[in-house]
Amino acid sequence: MTMFIAILVLAAGTFLIRLSGPLLRERISLSPYAESLLKTGATVVLLALVATSAFVVDGAWAGWALPAGVLVGGVLAWRRAPLALVVVAAAATTALLRLAGIA
Secondary structure: OHHHHHHHHHHHHHHHHHHHHHHHOOOOOOOHHHHHHHHHHHHHHHHHHHHHHHHEEOOEEOOOHHHHHHHHHHHHHHOOOOHHHHHHHHHHHHHHHHHOOOO
16 A cells, blocks of 8 residues: 555646646746757756766676667667667667677
8 A cells, every 4th residue: 555655646746747837938037058058968868868878787798789779770760760670670779799709
């Protein structure tokens, strides 16, 4: 029962945080510099997440296959390939390298 309450509280919190953006958009005005800084910050956080997920698994080096798959996916995304193609190509690259013994 405690777990169910925790899930409901987290779901409600997530919903309220997501709802606050559209509700506060008209009330808060940011300078162009602040908006630029927020966009840059979001990009940096996303890149840090990608880097830590691509190079480290369970606190150890992930091997060469996973970063290669992420690189293939990143290049395809940068070239504006469809999302399905990006995901399949990244997964296939990683799988084929692991199958070839390059872990």
